[in-house]
Structures are given as structure tokens and as C-alpha cells.
Amino acid sequence: EAQVTQNPRYLITVTGKKLTVTCSQNMNHEYMSWYRQDPGLGLRQIYYSMNVEVTDKGDVPEGYKVSRKEKRNFPLILESPSPNQTSLYFCASSLTGTGVKFFGQGTRLTVV
Amino acid sequence: KQEVTQIPAALSVPEGENLVLNCSFTDSAIYNLQWFRQDPGKGLTSLLLIQSSQREQTSGRLNASLDKSSGRSTLYIAASQPGDSATYLCAVRRIAAGNKLTFGGGTRVLVKP
Numbered sequence: 001e002a003q004v005t006q007n008p009r010y011l012i013t014v015t016g017k018k019l020t021v022t023c024s025q026n027m028n029h030e031y032m033s034w035y036r037q038d039p040g041l042g043l044r045q046i047y048y049s050m051n052v053e054v055t056d057k058g059d060v061p062e063g064y065k066v067s068r069k070e071k072r073n074f075p076l077i078l079e080s081p082s083p084n085q086t087s088l089y090f091c092a093s094s095l096t097g098t099g100v101k102f103f104g105q106g107t108r109l110t111v112v
Numbered sequence: 113k114q115e116v117t118q119i120p121a122a123l124s125v126p127e128g129e130n131l132v133l134n135c136s137f138t139d140s141a142i143y144n145l146q147w148f149r150q151d152p153g154k155g156l157t158s159l160l161l162i163q164s165s166q167r168e169q170t171s172g173r174l175n176a177s178l179d180k181s182s183g184r185s186t187l188y189i190a191a192s193q194p195g196d197s198a199t200y201l202c203a204v205r206r207i208a209a210g211n212k213l214t215f216g217g218g219t220r221v222l223v224k225p
Contacts (some may be wrong), residue, residue, distance in 0.1 A: 004155075031221045033212070043201070043215040058212060090155060098205055101213060103156040 002027045006091050006104035013111055021076045021107050022090030031094045032074040036087040049074055081111040113134050114139045114206050118216035126224050131189035133219050137203035143205045146189050147176055150199045192223045
């Protein structure tokens with residue numbers, strides 16, 4: 001089944017403790033991206049990647065890192081999480097830059 | 113800067129009624145517009161993608177129209193069912209913004225049996 005898989009689905013952590021949210025797609029898509037969803041602010045792009053080793057900032061990249069060492073994986077790294085990074089995070093992928101975008105199931109992160 | 117608005121924020125209809133969901137955007141220089149459905153605690157499911165050169169796109173009971181010059185798209189859902197209850201999001205992909213989608217705030221739909 002074609003899908004975008006995120007792990008974990010739920011995570012509670014403490015301020016400053018480094019964490020990684022994994023994202024994997026099995027559709028051989030070139031483009032991958034991360035979004036966060038917050039009440040009243042909607043979905044906003046954090047980072048995106050156009051191919052292996054090619055990444056760029058989205059609208060809200062501060063406090064996040066990404067890497068794209070393999071085509072199928074695009075992990076989101078929070079080096080020092082803070083409470084304002086408490087949010088619902090989505091990974092997405094598309095075959096082309098303008099193609100249909102497929103989303104993962106989301107990761108609900110709480111930073112205390 | 114692209115702004116995407118969805119009004120109303122919430123909608124409640126009896127089963128069987130047709131649903132009309134609105135999406136407006138400020139910058140008409142778009143590649144395409146995509147409609148999504150989001151169920152509580154779940155991810156986004158793509159419903160329809162309509163290219164900037166298209167006027168409408170259909171899939172089953174769903175029909176999306178696009179009027180690029182006026183910055184509007186409408187999603188029609190025929191003969192609504194309780195299973196259509198969800199939040200519907202529209203997102204536009206601007207020509208100048210590459211892969212990024214700019215999302216509206218969504219319309220939360222409740223279809224009552």
C-alpha cells in the first residue's frame with residue numbers, strides 16, 4: 001500500500017531533550033516536506049526536500065533540522081525542543097514539485 | 113503573500129443535503145489547488161487536485177470548481193452522508209513558491225443522520 005509513515009504518533013518530552021520524528025514513503029517520491037498544524041494558524045511548512053541531499057527552509061524553520069540521506073526517508077530533528085514546539089506534525093510527499101501531495105498520519109508532540 | 117480563506121469555519125447539514133464548501137485565495141498565480149479531508153486525530157487525505165488550467169475536477173460524489181481569476185474554488189459533495197463528517201481543507205500551490213502548499217483554515221462539516 002502506498003503510504004507515508006511517521007513515527008512516533010504521540011510523543012511527550014521535556015524541554016531541551018533532543019528528539020527525532022521519522023518519516024518514510026514507499027512511493028519513490030522526489031519531494032518531501034514537513035508541516036506543523038496549530039489551532040488558529042493552520043498548517044505551515046517547516047522544511048522541504050526536492051531530492052536526496054537537497055533541502056530548503058519553509059515558513060517556520062527555526063528550531064528544526066532535517067536531513068535527506070535516502071530518497072525514502074526525511075527525518076525531522078528537534079535539537080533542543082521548547083514548549084512552543086508543541087504541535088501536530090505532518091510529513092508529506094509528492095512525485096513532483098506540483099503533484100498530488102500525500103500526508104502521513106501525524107505526530108502529536110507535547111514539550112513540557 | 114498568498115492568503116487562503118475558508119468560510120464558513122463550521123457547517124452542519126442533514127443527511128442527503130448537498131454540501132458546498134468555499135475556498136478563496138488572494139494571489140491568482142497558482143499552479144494548482146488541492147482539496148483535503150482531515151478526520152479528528154488523523155492525517156490529511158487528498159480528495160481532488162485541480163490544475164490552474166482546469167475549470168473543474170470530479171471524483172464520484174465530489175466536484176471541485178476553480179475560478180482562478182476571481183481567486184475562488186468550490187467543493188461540492190452530493191447527497192451528503194454521516195461518513196462525510198470531517199474537516200475539509202483547501203491548499204494552493206503558488207507559482208513562485210515551488211513545492212509549498214498554503215492552506216486555508218478549513219471548514220468543519222457535520223452531517224446529521
